[in-house]
Amino acid sequence: MAANGIASNGGTQNLDDSGPARKKRLMPRDKLLSSLHEIQGRSPGKTWITNDELVGIAQDYGIPLAELGGIVSFYTMFSRERRGRHIIRLCDSLSCRICGSLDIYQHIRKKLGISRGMTTGDGEFSLEIVNCLGACGTSPNMMIDDRLVSGLSMAEIDAILDSLAKEKV
Amino acid sequence: MSDTQCITKFATLANPLDIDAFAASSGFSGLRKALAMSPVEVVAEVKRSGLRGRGGAGFPTGLKWESIAIDDERYLVCNADEGEPGTFKDRFVLEHAPFLVLEGMAIAAYAIGARTGYIYVRGEYPHIVGSLSSAIASAVKAGHLGEHILGGDFAFNVEVRIGGGSYVVGDETALLNSLMGNRGYPFLKPPFPTEKGLWGKPTIVNNVETLAYVPYIFARGAEAFASIGSPDSPGLKLFSVSGHIAHPGVYEFPMGSTVRELAAAAGGAIGNLKAIQIGGTAGPIFDAAALGYSLDFVSMRKVGGALGSGALVFMNTTVNMAQVLDVTMRFFAEESCGQCFPCRYGTRQLAFMANKIASGQGKAEYLDLMRETARVMVGSSFCPFGQSIALPLESLLDGFGDEVLSFVKQQEFLKEAAV
Numbered sequence: 359m360a361a362n363g364i365a366s367n368g369g370t371q372n373l374d375d376s377g378p379a380r381k382k383r384l385m386p387r388d389k390l391l392s393s394l395h396e397i398q399g400r401s402p403g404k405t406w407i408t409n410d411e412l413v414g415i416a417q418d419y420g421i422p423l424a425e426l427g428g429i430v431s432f433y434t435m436f437s438r439e440r441r442g443r444h445i446i447r448l449c450d451s452l453s454c455r456i457c458g459s460l461d462i463y464q465h466i467r468k469k470l471g472i473s474r475g476m477t478t479g480d481g482e483f484s485l486e487i488v489n490c491l492g493a494c495g496t497s498p499n500m501m502i503d504d505r506l507v508s509g510l511s512m513a514e515i516d517a518i519l520d521s522l523a524k525e526k527v
Numbered sequence: 528m529s530d531t532q533c534i535t536k537f538a539t540l541a542n543p544l545d546i547d548a549f550a551a552s553s554g555f556s557g558l559r560k561a562l563a564m565s566p567v568e569v570v571a572e573v574k575r576s577g578l579r580g581r582g583g584a585g586f587p588t589g590l591k592w593e594s595i596a597i598d599d600e601r602y603l604v605c606n607a608d609e610g611e612p613g614t615f616k617d618r619f620v621l622e623h624a625p626f627l628v629l630e631g632m633a634i635a636a637y638a639i640g641a642r643t644g645y646i647y648v649r650g651e652y653p654h655i656v657g658s659l660s661s662a663i664a665s666a667v668k669a670g671h672l673g674e675h676i677l678g679g680d681f682a683f684n685v686e687v688r689i690g691g692g693s694y695v696v697g698d699e700t701a702l703l704n705s706l707m708g709n710r711g712y713p714f715l716k717p718p719f720p721t722e723k724g725l726w727g728k729p730t731i732v733n734n735v736e737t738l739a740y741v742p743y744i745f746a747r748g749a750e751a752f753a754s755i756g757s758p759d760s761p762g763l764k765l766f767s768v769s770g771h772i773a774h775p776g777v778y779e780f781p782m783g784s785t786v787r788e789l790a791a792a793a794g795g796a797i798g799n800l801k802a803i804q805i806g807g808t809a810g811p812i813f814d815a816a817a818l819g820y821s822l823d824f825v826s827m828r829k830v831g832g833a834l835g836s837g838a839l840v841f842m843n844t845t846v847n848m849a850q851v852l853d854v855t856m857r858f859f860a861e862e863s864c865g866q867c868f869p870c871r872y873g874t875r876q877l878a879f880m881a882n883k884i885a886s887g888q889g890k891a892e893y894l895d896l897m898r899e900t901a902r903v904m905v906g907s908s909f910c911p912f913g914q915s916i917a918l919p920l921e922s923l924l925d926g927f928g929d930e931v932l933s934f935v936k937q938q939e940f941l942k943e944a945a946v
Contacts, residue, residue: 387707387708388645388688388706388707388708389688389708390708391650391688391689391690391691391705391708392688392689394691395650395689395691419708421708428710429708429709429710432691432693432710432711432864433650433690433691433692433693433711434691434692434693435650435651435691435692436691436692447651450854451612451613451808451854451858452612452613452770452804452808452840452851452854452855453612453613453769453770453775453840455850455851455854456770456771456840456842456845456846456851457770457771488651488692489610489612489694489858489861489862490610490611490612490613490614490694491651492609492610492614492615492617492618492649492651492652493615493618494612494613494614494615494767494769494770494775494838494840495615495767495768495769495775495776495777496775497769497770497775501651504653504654
């Protein structure tokens, strides 16, 4: 794509009809992020995009692999590195910070033994800090996988994490 | 519809996805009236209402619609990539009044001649993707979306797309890039999206809340809408109230209401009020005098701020302003898209200094250095993101710089005393 402009590939037109292997119809480009979400969470506990999956998406959409890598790295919700079976996204926006997000951070750090950006040794949890979950009316907030968890006591947070750690697939 | 409730009135429905309940409380009546007019008349009506974009910039909505270029294909995009810290009103609208947004989109699409619309929902709201899709399906079934809307010739289809986690994508040009499956980089205007937007075609991007107010203009008339609020910024507005306040939440008030009225509605501050950030993270941090400010686009400009998204974060005297500085600067550094150097590097410098200060390793000269860095960014950053960092930084240092400086000096003293 052009640095300051709209991508030249409109997404819907089929740019590579060069080889027999690439004759298949390309996916419309506006569905790319949905596809990335889908493949990243393809099975319970899988929270990252593998290299093989990335190659598959690049072929489905007709996007050069390097460009696709650049797109994936731009968005914070995608990871190409292995992450925990569950992602804890702790909000540390101003509202959450002044309502106690640091206390929760310290609590989770001690409980799970991981800091920001780390995954527990057993591969259960990854801890991420995010900049706003858009739920400031119930600060402090975090998301555990797809679920918004707000205004809970440390004991309640412990209960959720413990129950998640127990349920194995 | 009472004059102080529009969106929040629909939000009281027991099941927001029950299309019959929505229709029974006069839902879709705006669409019916709009479709009885010509598209040009619809645009004129929105212009007369004085509706301004609720996403932050406050651009007149009718003017935007009018400026869409002529082409065989045009698009409407609903910006539901709410990411401004302190803001949670669009989540509220989408969770509680999804049909109001769809009705507004159908009216907008009719006015601008779009056959396809997209709702771009931020990645952090996955449940809304599901509920919106089911709302769209019900609306199509009931003939309020899809082919032959209300039995006529007008056809309009809406699709939901999800983001991947990026603040900058809230900017309309960055959002279009993201919607087309690219990195969410903003692009230079002109050409404006109204000329070259999605897939290079004329595109209107409107915020969720803006679209949710459109039906009111037709159900009740442009005059009724214009008679609410202040002359320059008419209508109602959703305010996201959070922080040290008794009842945080989303409040619907006429434009031009004072911060004091909002604070009172939310039960007043918890503890002694010290500071209020208005408009989001890119908005200024005021002291308690801001209680007297009127919340509309023009009044907020006059006091050196911006209405922005209508976020109000209340802080009491337990808050250390060095921490506020740290959180704010880190936000900018992490969310800078990295496309241009002044913002990519400047935000990192500012976050570094703010973090040093907050963690007790700051130096007094950082305060001036930070101001200088922000000034350079105002003049040289590619998009409004990098240019806007000066507002929170300078207001914080103007209003609370003494506190930050004394904190820095105290920490320096403690360090020396420990040697």
